[in-house]
Amino acid sequence: MEIQCECGEVKMELAQFPKNSPGRLVCYCDDCQVFLHSLGRSDLLDIAGGTEVVPVYPAEAKIISGTEFLRCTRLSSNGTYRWWSSCCKTPLGNTHPKRPWLGIMHRAYNVKDPKFLEKTFGPVRSRIRGDFARGTPPDGTSPQIGFKDFLVVFPFMLKGILLGKKKNSPFVREDGSPIMEPNVLHSDEVSGIRQELGFK
Numbered sequence: 246m247e248i249q250c251e252c253g254e255v256k257m258e259l260a261q262f263p264k265n266s267p268g269r270l271v272c273y274c275d276d277c278q279v280f281l282h283s284l285g286r287s288d289l290l291d292i293a294g295g296t297e298v299v300p301v302y303p304a305e306a307k308i309i310s311g312t313e314f315l316r317c318t319r320l321s322s323n324g325t326y327r328w329w330s331s332c333c334k335t336p337l338g339n340t341h342p343k344r345p346w347l348g349i350m351h352r353a354y355n356v357k358d359p360k361f362l363e364k365t366f367g368p369v370r371s372r373i374r375g376d377f378a379r380g381t382p383p384d385g386t387s388p389q390i391g392f393k394d395f396l397v398v399f400p401f402m403l404k405g406i407l408l409g410k411k412k413n414s415p416f417v418r419e420d421g422s423p424i425m426e427p428n429v430l431h432s433d434e435v436s437g438i439r440q441e442l443g444f445k
Protein backbone atom coordinates (compact mmCIF):
# COMPACT_ATOMS: atom_id res chain seq x y z
CA MET A 246 0.00 0.00 0.00
CA GLU A 247 1.39 3.37 -1.03
CA ILE A 248 0.41 6.79 0.31
CA GLN A 249 1.63 10.20 -0.82
CA CYS A 250 1.54 13.94 -0.43
CA GLU A 251 -0.72 15.85 -2.81
CA CYS A 252 1.94 16.52 -5.44
CA GLY A 253 3.50 13.05 -5.22
CA GLU A 254 7.05 14.01 -4.19
CA VAL A 255 6.73 12.29 -0.83
CA LYS A 256 5.71 8.66 -0.97
CA MET A 257 5.43 6.15 1.82
CA GLU A 258 4.82 2.44 1.83
CA LEU A 259 2.69 0.74 4.48
CA ALA A 260 3.52 -2.92 4.90
CA GLN A 261 0.51 -4.33 6.77
CA PHE A 262 -2.23 -2.00 5.67
CA PRO A 263 -5.14 -2.14 6.43
CA LYS A 264 -4.69 -5.26 8.55
CA ASN A 265 -3.17 -3.70 11.67
CA SER A 266 -4.93 -0.34 11.67
CA PRO A 267 -7.81 0.48 14.06
CA GLY A 268 -9.44 2.47 11.25
CA ARG A 269 -10.74 6.00 10.89
CA LEU A 270 -10.54 8.33 13.91
CA VAL A 271 -11.45 11.99 14.09
CA CYS A 272 -10.04 14.47 16.60
CA TYR A 273 -11.68 17.85 17.17
CA CYS A 274 -9.09 19.07 19.67
CA ASP A 275 -7.70 22.59 19.70
CA ASP A 276 -4.13 21.51 18.91
CA CYS A 277 -5.07 19.60 15.75
CA GLN A 278 -7.07 22.62 14.55
CA VAL A 279 -4.30 25.08 15.40
CA PHE A 280 -1.76 22.95 13.53
CA LEU A 281 -3.75 22.84 10.29
CA HIS A 282 -4.40 26.58 10.49
CA SER A 283 -0.68 27.23 11.02
CA LEU A 284 0.03 25.21 7.89
CA GLY A 285 -2.62 27.08 5.92
CA ARG A 286 -4.55 23.84 5.43
CA SER A 287 -7.75 24.43 7.36
CA ASP A 288 -9.46 23.17 4.16
CA LEU A 289 -8.60 19.67 5.37
CA LEU A 290 -10.62 20.01 8.58
CA ASP A 291 -14.14 18.66 8.48
CA ILE A 292 -17.08 21.01 8.86
CA ALA A 293 -16.88 20.84 12.66
CA GLY A 294 -13.09 21.34 12.75
CA GLY A 295 -12.19 17.65 12.89
CA THR A 296 -8.91 16.10 11.77
CA GLU A 297 -9.21 12.55 10.47
CA VAL A 298 -6.33 10.14 11.02
CA VAL A 299 -5.88 6.46 10.33
CA PRO A 300 -3.06 5.12 12.50
CA VAL A 301 -0.50 2.52 11.53
CA TYR A 302 2.55 1.20 13.34
CA PRO A 303 5.79 3.14 12.79
CA ALA A 304 7.59 -0.17 12.19
CA GLU A 305 5.32 -0.89 9.23
CA ALA A 306 5.86 2.42 7.44
CA LYS A 307 8.72 3.32 5.12
CA ILE A 308 9.51 6.54 3.27
CA ILE A 309 10.23 5.63 -0.33
CA SER A 310 10.74 9.09 -1.79
CA GLY A 311 10.86 12.78 -0.93
CA THR A 312 12.56 12.63 2.48
CA GLU A 313 14.09 16.03 1.66
CA PHE A 314 10.60 17.57 1.65
CA LEU A 315 9.64 16.32 5.10
CA ARG A 316 9.14 18.89 7.82
CA CYS A 317 8.16 18.53 11.45
CA THR A 318 6.19 21.00 13.54
CA ARG A 319 5.43 20.99 17.24
CA LEU A 320 3.03 23.39 18.91
CA SER A 321 5.21 23.42 22.02
CA SER A 322 8.46 21.84 23.15
CA ASN A 323 6.62 18.84 24.59
CA GLY A 324 3.95 18.59 21.89
CA THR A 325 3.12 15.86 19.41
CA TYR A 326 5.42 15.65 16.39
CA ARG A 327 3.39 16.69 13.34
CA TRP A 328 4.93 15.77 10.00
CA TRP A 329 4.12 17.45 6.69
CA SER A 330 5.55 17.95 3.22
CA SER A 331 7.11 21.27 2.23
CA CYS A 332 6.53 20.60 -1.50
CA CYS A 333 2.74 20.97 -1.30
CA LYS A 334 1.93 21.45 2.40
CA THR A 335 0.22 18.14 2.88
CA PRO A 336 -0.04 17.13 6.54
CA LEU A 337 1.21 13.55 6.62
CA GLY A 338 1.03 12.24 10.14
CA ASN A 339 1.65 12.66 13.81
CA THR A 340 3.99 10.67 16.02
CA HIS A 341 4.83 10.39 19.67
CA PRO A 342 8.27 9.07 20.63
CA LYS A 343 6.93 6.78 23.35
CA ARG A 344 4.05 5.19 21.46
CA PRO A 345 3.71 2.63 18.65
CA TRP A 346 1.69 5.23 16.80
CA LEU A 347 1.91 6.89 13.42
CA GLY A 348 -1.38 8.72 12.92
CA ILE A 349 -1.51 9.26 9.18
CA MET A 350 -3.78 12.05 7.99
CA HIS A 351 -6.67 11.09 5.77
CA ARG A 352 -5.42 13.31 2.95
CA ALA A 353 -2.34 11.14 2.38
CA TYR A 354 -4.54 8.10 1.72
CA ASN A 355 -7.11 9.86 -0.41
CA VAL A 356 -5.05 11.83 -2.96
CA LYS A 357 -5.70 9.38 -5.78
CA ASP A 358 -9.16 8.28 -4.67
CA PRO A 359 -11.13 10.60 -2.36
CA LYS A 360 -13.30 7.65 -1.25
CA PHE A 361 -10.41 5.31 -0.49
CA LEU A 362 -10.73 5.31 3.30
CA GLU A 363 -14.48 5.08 3.19
CA LYS A 364 -14.28 2.08 0.86
CA THR A 365 -11.58 0.42 2.96
CA PHE A 366 -12.96 0.96 6.46
CA GLY A 367 -16.52 2.18 6.21
CA PRO A 368 -17.59 4.86 8.70
CA VAL A 369 -15.44 6.67 11.25
CA ARG A 370 -15.09 4.55 14.41
CA SER A 371 -14.31 7.16 16.98
CA ARG A 372 -14.70 10.92 17.28
CA ILE A 373 -13.05 12.62 20.24
CA ARG A 374 -12.66 16.04 21.87
CA GLY A 375 -16.02 17.34 20.72
CA ASP A 376 -15.64 20.04 23.37
CA PHE A 377 -13.48 21.93 20.84
CA ALA A 378 -15.67 21.28 17.79
CA ARG A 379 -16.99 24.16 15.71
CA GLY A 380 -20.74 24.12 16.17
CA THR A 381 -22.27 20.71 16.76
CA PRO A 382 -20.08 17.69 15.93
CA PRO A 383 -21.68 14.51 14.47
CA ASP A 384 -23.75 12.27 16.74
CA GLY A 385 -21.63 9.95 18.84
CA THR A 386 -18.73 12.38 19.25
CA SER A 387 -17.29 12.18 22.77
CA PRO A 388 -16.87 15.52 24.55
CA GLN A 389 -13.40 14.40 25.63
CA ILE A 390 -12.19 10.82 25.19
CA GLY A 391 -14.82 8.24 26.13
CA PHE A 392 -14.43 4.63 27.16
CA LYS A 393 -15.70 3.49 23.75
CA ASP A 394 -12.93 5.54 22.11
CA PHE A 395 -10.39 3.97 24.40
CA LEU A 396 -11.65 0.52 23.34
CA VAL A 397 -11.18 1.37 19.66
CA VAL A 398 -7.52 2.28 20.10
CA PHE A 399 -6.43 0.13 23.05
CA PRO A 400 -5.99 -3.22 21.20
CA PHE A 401 -3.87 -1.44 18.57
CA MET A 402 -1.68 0.16 21.23
CA LEU A 403 -1.33 -2.98 23.31
CA LYS A 404 -0.40 -5.15 20.35
CA GLY A 405 2.01 -2.46 19.18
CA ILE A 406 3.74 -2.35 22.56
CA LEU A 407 3.92 -6.15 22.88
CA LEU A 408 5.31 -6.57 19.37
CA GLY A 409 7.74 -3.62 19.59
CA LYS A 410 6.07 -1.80 16.71
CA LYS A 411 7.31 1.65 17.64
CA LYS A 412 10.79 0.58 16.56
CA ASN A 413 12.27 1.36 13.14
CA SER A 414 10.06 4.39 12.65
CA PRO A 415 10.92 6.17 9.39
CA PHE A 416 10.77 9.43 11.38
CA VAL A 417 13.19 8.45 14.13
CA ARG A 418 16.93 7.77 14.09
CA GLU A 419 18.45 4.79 15.85
CA ASP A 420 19.32 6.92 18.89
CA GLY A 421 15.65 7.82 19.28
CA SER A 422 15.88 11.40 18.02
CA PRO A 423 13.61 12.61 15.20
CA ILE A 424 15.14 12.53 11.68
CA MET A 425 15.07 16.30 11.64
CA GLU A 426 14.92 19.07 14.18
CA PRO A 427 11.24 19.91 14.65
CA ASN A 428 10.17 23.50 14.26
CA VAL A 429 8.55 24.47 17.54
CA LEU A 430 5.98 27.19 16.83
CA HIS A 431 6.47 30.44 18.68
CA SER A 432 3.98 30.79 21.52
CA ASP A 433 2.79 34.13 20.07
CA GLU A 434 1.88 32.40 16.81
CA VAL A 435 0.01 29.67 18.65
CA SER A 436 -1.89 32.09 20.86
CA GLY A 437 -2.73 34.26 17.83
CA ILE A 438 -4.30 31.32 16.02
CA ARG A 439 -6.06 30.18 19.18
CA GLN A 440 -7.56 33.61 19.59
CA GLU A 441 -8.73 33.65 15.97
CA LEU A 442 -10.41 30.29 16.52
CA GLY A 443 -12.02 31.43 19.74
CA PHE A 444 -10.03 29.10 22.05
CA LYS A 445 -8.82 30.33 25.42
Ligand SMILES: [Zn+2]
Nearest residue numbers: 250252332333
Ligand atom coordinates in the same frame (compact mmCIF):
# COMPACT_ATOMS: atom_id res chain seq x y z
ZN1 LIG B 1 4.09 17.23 -2.20
Ligand SMILES: [Zn+2]
Nearest residue numbers: 272273274277
Ligand atom coordinates in the same frame (compact mmCIF):
# COMPACT_ATOMS: atom_id res chain seq x y z
ZN1 LIG C 1 -6.30 16.43 18.23
